[in-house]
Amino acid sequence: MNIEVAINYIYILSAVLFAFGLKMLSSPDTARRGNFISAFGMFLAVVGTLISAELSFQWIILGVLIGGLIGLFAARLVAMTAMPEMVALFNGFGGLASLLVGWAVYQYQLSLDALTSVTVFLSVLIGGVTFSGSVVAWGKLSETISGKPVLFKGQQIVNALLLIAAIASGILFGMDPVAGHAFFITAVVVALILGVMVVIPIGGADMPVVISLLNSYSGLAACAAGFVIRNNILIVAGALVGASGIILTNIMCKAMNRSLRNVLFSGFGAVIQKKHEGHQGEVKPINVQDAYFILEAARSVVIVPGYGLAAAQAQHAVCELSEILERNGAEVRYGIHPVAGRMPGHMNVLLAEANVPYDQLFEMDDINPTLDSVDVCIVIGANDVINPAALNDESSPIYGMPIIEVHRARTVFVLKRSMATGFAGVQNELFYYDNTRMLFGDAKASIQGLVSEFKNT
Amino acid sequence: MDPQTLVFLFFIFALAIFLGFELISKVPATLHTPLMSGANAISGITIVGALISAGTVGKPISTVLGFLAVIFATINVVGGYLVTDRMLAMFKKKQSSIKK
Secondary structure, three states, X not given: OOHHHHHHHHHHHHHHHHHHHHHHOXXXXXXXXXXXXXXXXXXXXXXXXXXXXXXXXXXXXHHHHHHHHHHHHHHHHOOXXXXXXXXXXXXXXXXXXXXXXXHHHHHHOOOXXXXXXXXXXXXXXXXXXXXXXXXXXXXXXXXXXXXXXXXXXXXXXXXXXXHHHHHHXXXXXXXXXXXXXXXXXXXXXXXXXXXXXXXXXXXXXXXXXXXXXXXXXXXXXXXXXHHHOOOHHHHHHHHHHHHHHHHHHHHHHHHOOOXXXXXXXXOOOOOOOHHHOOOOOOOOEOOHHHHHHHHHHOOEEEEEEOHHHHXXXXXXXXXXXXXXXXXXXXXXXXXXXXXXXXOOOHHHHHHHHOOOOHHHEEEHHHHHHHHHHOOEEEEEOOOHHHOOHHHHOOOOOOOOOOOOOHHHOOEEEEEEOOOOOOOOOOOOHHHHOOOEEEEEOOHHHHHHHHHHHHHHO | OOHHHHHHHHHHHHHXXXXXXXXXXXXXXXXXXXXXXXXXXXXXXXXXXXXXXXXXXXXHHHHHHHHHHHHHHHHHHHHHHHXXXXXXXXXXXXXXXXXX
8 A cells, every 4th residue: 555545544534533522522521532532633644744745854843843832831821811812822823824834835836727826825815814813803802902893984895905905916826826926925915914904893792703703714724725735634624623613603693693794894882872871770789798698598599700700810709609608508500691701601611710510500591591580690790691671672782682681580799890881882771670789899809708708607 | 736636625625514513513602612722723734734845845935934834833733732621621510529
């Protein structure tokens, strides 16, 4: 058997391992093993590649060492609260690698045939958009740049022109790759600008959608690179990732009751809704001690976290409080909205870090029917995902978005710094409900206050 | 590339997309982040192309580009898998000792 054929069998094995690994990621019991299996598939693909071709190893070894060390340290050192930006950055590097592979193939052999030049162009375009888009997403998530949507007049026209420019330079490049070097460079530059332009109009709380989408793009970029080097394993693995990213994107959009188009182009949250500001009624603040008396008597408690939990780093304090409540005889559950936080499943990871068992975490659709019989709902740093206006105020910009219906509980505590509006810029009428009590202050400090009240009595 | 190769590659692409949809359609929300970062690590498969580009002796410029591609793809692969593992290690079921 010739070695090229043998390598392809190894690639088939890798593809099967990737598929199994992804499948096993869909259950908490098998997920860790699934990840390991998928990593083993990657290892096989790399080893197979290295023994197949007559390669010179010096640059490979150096590159793998540098990349491996950076990856190792980044993965070890990153804080769990910084996970969204880390994932965004890794994503971007995958896209950049695909861009570079396309570029390297072109430089190696300038006289590409028409079909190959199309695939080179696609890998550069998708890879470039993924890279610069992910870097902007990283900046927004880590607050290196403002998380607010950046909008200007004619933005969509500019984006359309950029896309046309990219495609035009791609066509000119494809017609004559040898002479079209300048067009190729233009395509690279335009792709990078385009990536920046499509992510800047998207606001912080829409980031779950963007990260999922960029995830999908990074897979498609790998696919395109696979077409360039005519390699099945890149195509299969890239397509699997592309599909999974699209599924996640779809789930996120549904959880916000918005279309992907709307998320990408509307710059939601940039418009401040003036007419909702003058809400009737008064908010009822509560202090830690009174909150303690109510919690002490509560038999069932539901905790609803939002991005504020991550911002205040309050996950460990929350876990401590919930353990104390359980010892006090209450049933404690967590209600997690699909878009709470800055990436899909953000809250689950944070709470898992604080040792909250995952069978205490409930999805929105499972927790909502039980909320009528709940004594206390504690809302920590969540706002729009619990705003009843989504259910009953047709003029509200978030009308129709599914929410966690905390207002149906007997008492609702809202832990909040101030009366500032949430991401959508909408005043939350929940704060004015008769059964709502506002516990103002830093979420972490408030929870620690509650914990010490329990301990001192 | 001759059109026949392209058709063959597209065939695989189409089936793999379907496979991806089938595999991932029922992931619980709890695992969305690990799924995403695990999938992200898989997208580092582009490392295969990077290795070939970096190792093929020929023009220095394509070796340099390939070398850079190897670095970034390796960060993606190594970092992606490790970070996913780190997250998944934290997901625990309820221990009987906590609840009384």
